[in-house]
Amino acid sequence: MKRFVFAAAMLTCAASVAALPPGPPPGPPPPYQMRPVAPAGDRLKPGGDGKTLFEVHCGYCHLTGGMGTNLLTKQRMMMGETPDKGLLANRTDLTADYVKSVVRMGKGAMPGQTKVDVTDVELDAVARYLGKAG
Amino acid sequence: MKLHLPPRVSPRTFDAMLTAAAGVVGKDWVMASDADRDAYSDVYAPGSPEEWPASAAIAPASVEEVRAIVRLANEHKTPLWPVARGKNLGYGTAAPRMAGSIVLDLGRMNRILELDAKLAYCVVEPGVGFFDLYEAVQREKLPLWLSVPGNAWGSVLGNALEHGIGYTSYGLHARNLCGIEAVLPDGDLVRTGMGAMTGNPAWHLFPMSYGPTFDLAFSQSNLGIVTKAGVWMQPAPESSLELVFDIPAAEDIGWVIDTIAPLKISGLIDQNVFVPSWLGKMVLKGQRKDFWDKPTAIPEARVQELLKEHKLGYWQVALRLYGEEGVVKAKADVVKAAMKRNLAAPPEEHWWHPGDYIHGVEITMGVPSAVPLQMSDWIGGRGAHMGFSPVVPATGKHVLDQMHRSRKIIADFDVDFYASFTIGGRFANNVNMLMYDRDNAAEVAKMRRLFDTLITETAKAGYAEYRTHLGWMDPVMDTFDFNGHALRRFGEKVKNALDPNGVVAPGKQGIWPAAYADQRGGKA
Numbered sequence: 230m231k232r233f234v235f236a237a238a239m240l241t242c243a244a245s246v247a248a249l250p251p252g253p254p255p256g257p258p259p260p261y262q263m264r265p266v267a268p269a270g271d272r273l274k275p276g277g278d279g280k281t282l283f284e285v286h287c288g289y290c291h292l293t294g295g296m297g298t299n300l301l302t303k304q305r306m307m308m309g310e311t312p313d314k315g316l317l318a319n320r321t322d323l324t325a326d327y328v329k330s331v332v333r334m335g336k337g338a339m340p341g342q343t344k345v346d347v348t349d350v351e352l353d354a355v356a357r358y359l360g361k362a363g
Numbered sequence: 364m365k366l367h368l369p370p371r372v373s374p375r376t377f378d379a380m381l382t383a384a385a386g387v388v389g390k391d392w393v394m395a396s397d398a399d400r401d402a403y404s405d406v407y408a409p410g411s412p413e414e415w416p417a418s419a420a421i422a423p424a425s426v427e428e429v430r431a432i433v434r435l436a437n438e439h440k441t442p443l444w445p446v447a448r449g450k451n452l453g454y455g456t457a458a459p460r461m462a463g464s465i466v467l468d469l470g471r472m473n474r475i476l477e478l479d480a481k482l483a484y485c486v487v488e489p490g491v492g493f494f495d496l497y498e499a500v501q502r503e504k505l506p507l508w509l510s511v512p513g514n515a516w517g518s519v520l521g522n523a524l525e526h527g528i529g530y531t532s533y534g535l536h537a538r539n540l541c542g543i544e545a546v547l548p549d550g551d552l553v554r555t556g557m558g559a560m561t562g563n564p565a566w567h568l569f570p571m572s573y574g575p576t577f578d579l580a581f582s583q584s585n586l587g588i589v590t591k592a593g594v595w596m597q598p599a600p601e602s603s604l605e606l607v608f609d610i611p612a613a614e615d616i617g618w619v620i621d622t623i624a625p626l627k628i629s630g631l632i633d634q635n636v637f638v639p640s641w642l643g644k645m646v647l648k649g650q651r652k653d654f655w656d657k658p659t660a661i662p663e664a665r666v667q668e669l670l671k672e673h674k675l676g677y678w679q680v681a682l683r684l685y686g687e688e689g690v691v692k693a694k695a696d697v698v699k700a701a702m703k704r705n706l707a708a709p710p711e712e713h714w715w716h717p718g719d720y721i722h723g724v725e726i727t728m729g730v731p732s733a734v735p736l737q738m739s740d741w742i743g744g745r746g747a748h749m750g751f752s753p754v755v756p757a758t759g760k761h762v763l764d765q766m767h768r769s770r771k772i773i774a775d776f777d778v779d780f781y782a783s784f785t786i787g788g789r790f791a792n793n794v795n796m797l798m799y800d801r802d803n804a805a806e807v808a809k810m811r812r813l814f815d816t817l818i819t820e821t822a823k824a825g826y827a828e829y830r831t832h833l834g835w836m837d838p839v840m841d842t843f844d845f846n847g848h849a850l851r852r853f854g855e856k857v858k859n860a861l862d863p864n865g866v867v868a869p870g871k872q873g874i875w876p877a878a879y880a881d882q883r884g885g886k887a
Contacts, residue, residue: 257720257722258722258723258724258734259722259723260720260721260722260723261497261501261721261723261730261731261732262723263498263501263502264494264498266502273389273391288494289492289494289516289733290516290733294723294724294734295733295734296732296733296734296736296737297733299734299737300737300740333398333402334398334401335406335745337740337744337745337746338736338739338740338745338746340406340407340452340456341398341401341402341406342402343394343399343402343403343420343449343457343468343470344391344392344394344399344402344422345392345420345422345449345468345470345471346470348391
């Protein structure tokens with residue numbers, strides 16, 4: 230939480246944003262983010278809960294303090310957005326198709342995910358959850 | 364990625380294998396589209412991922428399914444490349460050594476079979492990740508700690524079997540393995556140690572077999588497919604103290620090793636002590652271009668400026684002690700007195716007691732995180748990196764000799780020097796991290812030449828790597844030259860006896876079965 234307050238303070242002063250290297254703010258990183266228990270049963274059956282599946286399968290990097298969140302926070306802030314947009318769950322501009330494409334094809338340092346990492350129907354649910362722009 | 368068939372396998376036979384495999388695991392768990400092949404390629408490959416292409420992937424859910432697939436592979440002569448979770452980042456990810464191998468993805472076998480706080484061990488399948496195990500311990504509120512690698516996205520067993528290292532008292536991960544179940548290349552199933560007796564409760568507690576002990580013969584190995592294993596864990600300590608020493612100069616690594624290694628060997632320090640150079644801290648502060656905007660290596664004068672600006676030593680020793688508070692205090696006094704002989708500044712001290720805050724990147728307390736992978740953003744682009752990882756005796760003389768050699772070679776190639784030493788006891792693992800832009804062909808070519816030179820020159824000096832990327836498995840095995848490469852000859856005799864069709868991981872670590880001997884050294 231502290232890091233976001235600090236990051237927001239940085240944003241209010243555009244000059245210092247430009248002057249500082251875009252590193253992580255000081256202070257201890259957030260605690261480990263527990264993921265929900267993976268749903269039991271057939272991973273090929275449609276209709277899973279997108280939020281749970283996102284946290285289970287993408288939570289290694291995309292919860293608070295995760296590797297992906299840290300990099301995206303920096304990127305979004307450089308684009309003039311608020312730091313909370315580093316969390317994919319807070320994004321409103323993602324489409325389901327875009328989410329699927331990035332998950333399967335990878336993006337930047339993120340490797341493409343196999344169907345064992347996340348099955349097609351799990352990905353459908355995740356994409357519906359994250360794809361708030363349609 | 365286009366389809367690369369395994370050597371001498373016709374399209375018809377290949378299809379027959381996949382159809383038969385679908386009969387075992389279900390058609391959805393046989394993955395053979397161009398996109399699937401991409402997903403199993405080496406995303407950080409130094410060059411085209413088509414140098415190490417998988418033809419398909421098959422994901423079994425049980426030991427019986429693994430055995431059935433291995434039998435089918437023998438029948439169709441289609442080689443398999445087993446991976447646990449396929450996150451061997453920097454060393455090849457999930458991609459196979461030999462073009463056209465079918466990845467056997469064990470990620471669906473992800474059950475934690477036992478979690479025993481009293482005797483401090485667990486029994487897991489290969490698909491169990493460090494995050495999964497950590498969360499199981501937290502949910503059950505068990506007094507157990509993990510030992511995790513720098514990037515903990517991967518598999519507990521996969522990392523141990525690849526000789527991964529962590530930074531706690533249990534940091535030599537292969538040594539934590541106790542009692543293995545493995546499917547042999549003919550489909551037979553074996554259990555090592557006391558597990559060779561049906562129902563023996565000491566399977567994962569006593570680390571030897573009656574007779575030859577084969578556990579580690581299944582590590583960095585193509586002699587079988589590990590389907591479950593016991594892993595010893597650290598009992599949660601009653602307290603812990605971190606002592607952080609900033610070490611000013613590069614040359615100081617000599618006395619640092621001569622101070623810490625004896626304390627580690629004597630048992631006063633339990634931990635694998637990680638000594639990263641300054642760049643290990645800088646990579647988390649931003650991107651390279653924020654600090655040095657030229658493609659040439661960061662010059663020494665700029666390095667000194669950055670150390671001053673960011674209040675960093677050339678090295679940092681963040682040493683952690685674990686145990687009862689009185690014991691930890693007494694140990695800390697010994698460590699501090701020893702360090703004071705060469706360093707006037709006292710360390711920063713961070714005490715921890717049960718209930719105190721632990722942040723999410725605290726790898727010396729066994730918290731799994733992928734954040735250290737953020738270093739891949741240092742160069743930007745697709746975050747490609749490779750580690751050159753020789754092992755040296757843990758004395759100042761050997762470590763300085765190794766550092767001088769690597770540093771000069773890396774400087775001659777005009778590349779940044781980013782080294783760490785992990786003191787594991789009588790030895791130190793030196794990792795020289797090479798970060799590069801995968802989309803810059805000239806840079807990739809330079810990195811490959813640099814890697815070749817590092818291997819050759821380091822071997823001339825008498826040292827070898829403990830682990831390497833797919834592309835250098837043969838050259839590194841070549842450096843083990845005693846008695847006409849007797850270790851490789853022995854490995855291949857055993858391989859040929861167990862695996863006449865060469866179906867399990869041909870070429871793994873430079874061990875080639877006779878069936879694919881013509882592929883040695885070869886690339887796609």
